Amino acid sequence: TENKVADALSRHPVAGNDPSFPEVLRDVCNYHNYSKEELAAWQQGDSTIREPLLQLQGLRPDDGQSNETLDKFVLKNGVLYRKGDAHQRKFRLVVPSLLRRGILSNCHDTPDSGHFGIAKTTEKVSRNYWWPGLSLSVKSYVAACSFCQKNKSKTSTPVGKLHPIPPPTRMFSLIGIDHLGPFRLTTSGNRYLLVPIDYLSKWVIAKPVASTAAALIRTFLETEVIAQHGYPHRIITDRGTGFTAKLLQNQLQQWGINNSFITTEHHQSNGQITHATLAINTAKQESTKASPFEIVYGRQPEFPSERQFPWPPEDKESLQHFLHRVTRLRKKIQWRLVVQQRQVKERHDKKRKKSPQFSVGDTVLVARTLRFPQLTQKLLPKFIGPFQIAEKRSSLIYLVETLPAARKKMWHRFPAHVNQLKLFKTPNEVDWPSLGPTEA
Numbered sequence: 138t139e140n141k142v143a144d145a146l147s148r149h150p151v152a153g154n155d156p157s158f159p160e161v162l163r164d165v166c167n168y169h170n171y172s173k174e175e176l177a178a179w180q181q182g183d184s185t186i187r188e189p190l191l192q193l194q195g196l197r198p199d200d201g202q203s204n205e206t207l208d209k210f211v212l213k214n215g216v217l218y219r220k221g222d223a224h225q226r227k228f229r230l231v232v233p234s235l236l237r238r239g240i241l242s243n244c245h246d247t248p249d250s251g252h253f254g255i256a257k258t259t260e261k262v263s264r265n266y267w268w269p270g271l272s273l274s275v276k277s278y279v280a281a282c283s284f285c286q287k288n289k290s291k292t293s294t295p296v297g298k299l300h301p302i303p304p305p306t307r308m309f310s311l312i313g314i315d316h317l318g319p320f321r322l323t324t325s326g327n328r329y330l331l332v333p334i335d336y337l338s339k340w341v342i343a344k345p346v347a348s349t350a351a352a353l354i355r356t357f358l359e360t361e362v363i364a365q366h367g368y369p370h371r372i373i374t375d376r377g378t379g380f381t382a383k384l385l386q387n388q389l390q391q392w393g394i395n396n397s398f399i400t401t402e403h404h405q406s407n408g409q410i411t412h413a414t415l416a417i418n419t420a421k422q423e424s425t426k427a428s429p430f431e432i433v434y435g436r437q438p439e440f441p442s443e444r445q446f447p448w449p450p451e452d453k454e455s456l457q458h459f460l461h462r463v464t465r466l467r468k469k470i471q472w473r474l475v476v477q478q479r480q481v482k483e484r485h486d487k488k489r490k491k492s493p494q495f496s497v498g499d500t501v502l503v504a505r506t507l508r509f510p511q512l513t514q515k516l517l518p519k520f521i522g523p524f525q526i527a528e529k530r531s532s533l534i535y536l537v538e539t540l541p542a543a544r545k546k547m548w549h550r551f552p553a554h555v556n557q558l559k560l561f562k563t564p565n566e567v568d569w570p571s572l573g574p575t576e577a
Contacts, residue, residue, distance in 0.1 A: 170445050171236075177215040179233035185269050186231050190217045213449045219267040224427060224437070228449050229267045240266055241278045243442040251416030252288075255279045260421040265443055281564035286502060287518040301482060302373070304337055304474035308433065308467070309366035311336040313373040314380075316349050320513050331357050333372075337471060338432035339422045343414045351382035363392070371395040424477040425470045432470055435463040492555045495535055499526045503537060504557040523561040524549070 180190055189210045191197045211218050211228060218228035232240060244250050244261045253261075259275045268274070279285065305311040313336065318329035327345035331354065334341050342361055346353045362369065372389070374380040376398050389396050418429045419438045430438050454462075495501060502520035509517065528536035533555050539548040 173214050173216050173447050176230070176233070176446070177217075179235055180217050180231060183233040183235075185234060186217065189231075193217070214447065216447065218449070221264075224421075224431070225263065226265045226437070226448070227451050229263070229265055230446055230448075232266045232268045234268070237268060237274060238278075240442075241275065243440075245275075245279060245282065247442075249415055249419070249440055251420070252282065252285050253416070253420055254285075256423060257420045261419075264437065280562045283564075286559070286561060287520045287522075290519055301478035302336065304471050304478070305370070306337075306471060308337050308340070309335050309362070310370040311373070312362065312369050312371075314354070315375060316346075316377060316379070320515070321511075333362060335366075335429070337467070337474070338429045339425060340429040340433050341414050341417045349377055349379040351379045351385040354379050355385055355388050368392055369394055371397060373397045425473055427466070427470060432467060435459060435466070492533065493558075493560075494532075495526050495529070495555075495558060495560070497526050497529065500524070500540070500561040500563075501526060501535075501537060501558045502561050503553050504559075520559070 180186055188197070190212070193207065193210060193212045209219055210231070211220060213228065217231040219231050221227055221229045240262060241258075245252060245258045250258070250261065255276050258279055259272050262275055263271055302311075312333045314331070314333040316329050317332055320328055320330075322328050323345065325345065326347050329346050329349060331344045331346050332341065344357055344361060346357070358372075372394060374396060379385065380396070380398070386396065418433075419440075421428050425432065428437075430436075500523045502522040503524060504519060505521045506514075507517040507521070508514060523540060524537040525540055526535050527538040527550065530536055530552065534552050535555065535558065536550065537553050537558075538550040
C-alpha cells in the first residue's frame with residue numbers, strides 16, 4: 138500500500154509515470170555515472186560557468202582577472218573544478234545548470250540528507266560542488282520544499298534564561314541519553330528508540346528497544362557506548378523510571394559514572410534509524426562548524442551520489458600529520474562550543490520577536506495537531522494547508538479559508554492565531570541567478 142505520510146527521511150523525488158515531470162530532471166534524480174566528456178561539454182555550453190573554463194584554456198585575452206581565476210579554478214582532464222577550503226573536497230566540481238537541481242535533491246531530499254535546513258544543505262552541497270549563486274540556489278530550493286514547510290515546527294524564543302552545560306574536554310566523556318517513543322510496534326518487537334549524543338562531537342547513536350526498562354539501558358551502555366568509546370565520566374538523563382531504577386544506578390556507581398537528572402522534552406524521530414543517524418552525523422553542526430563524522434574520524438564521509446563524477450586523486454597523509462590535525466580540530470571544537478554557548482545565551486535571553494503580519498490573500502500553512510488511527514502521531518505533519526488569508530480581525534487573529542481552486546461543496550473557513558500561521562512558499566523555476574563566474 139502507498140505510504141500517505143512518508144517521513145522526512147523516506148521521501149525521494151521519484152517521477153514515476155507523471156508526464157508533467159521534465160524528462161531531464163527524471164534522469165538527473167536517478168544516479169548516473171557522468172563521463173568527463175559529458176561534463177566538459179556541458180560546462181563549456183553553460184554561459185554561467187564558461188568564462189573561467191575559456192580563460193584556463195587560454196581562449197580569452199588577459200584582462201587583469203586571469204590570475205585570480207587561475208588561483209580559484211583548475212582543469213583536470215578537460216573538466217573544470219574549483220579549489221576547496223579546509224572542510225571541503227580539494228577540487229570541487231563546477232556544476233553546469235543542467236545538473237544543479239538533481240544535486241540539490243540528492244543533498245536535501247534523500248534519506249542520507251534528511252531534509253535539513255538552508256545552512257546544513259548549503260554546507261553539504263558546497264563540500265563537493267560549486268556554481269555561481271550556489272547559496273541562493275539552496276535557499277530557494279529549501280524554502281520551497283513543500284514537505285519541509287508542512288513537517289517542520291516554527292522556531293521561536295521560549296521564556297526563561299538559558300544555563301548551558303559546559304562542553305567537555307574529550308569525546309564521549311559527557312553524553313546525554315533519552316528515549317524516543319512509543320512508536321508503532323515493529324516486527325522485531327521494538328517500540329522505542331534509545332538515543333545518546335556526545336556533548337563534544339555531537340555524535341548520535343540510535344538503538345531500537347522493546348521498552349524503557351533499566352536492564353536494556355544497562356546493556357546498551359555496555360555494548361554500544363563503553364565497548365566502542367570507553368567509559369563516560371557523566372551521563373545526563375531525564376527522570377524516567379528506567380534511568381532512576383536501582384538496577385541502573387548501582388551499575389553506574391560500579392562503573393564510576395555520574396548521573397545527572399534534568400527535565401527534557403522528547404523530540405520527534407523517524408523509523409529509518411540507519412539513515413537518520415547517518416544524516417545527523419554527517420551534517421555540519423552550527424555550534425562546532427564541523428560534522429560529528431569529521432570530528433570522530435578525522436575525515437569527510439563519501440556518499441554514493443559523489444561516485445557519479447570523476448575526482449582527481451588527493452595526496453596521502455602521514456599518520457603523524459593526521460593525529461596532529463585531529464587533535465587541533467577537537468581543541469578548536471571545544472573552544473567554538475564555549476563561544477557558541479555564550480552567543481546563544483545572549484540571544485536567548487532577549488525578548489521575544491514581534492509577531493509577523495500577514496495581508497489578505499497571502500497563502501499560509503496552519504499549525505494543527507493531527508490524530509489518525511493506526512498512525513504514529515509524532516511522524517504526522519505539523520501544519521495543514523495551504524490556506525489563504527481572508528480577513529485580518531486583529532493584530533493576532535486572522536480568518537483563513539480554503540484556496541478557491543481547492544473548494545468543494547464543503548470547505549474550511551476558520552480563525553487562527555498568528556502563532557499558528559506561517560507563510561507558504563511556492564517553488565520557483567528561476568533558481569539560478571545570473572551571477573558572475575567567480576561569485577560564490
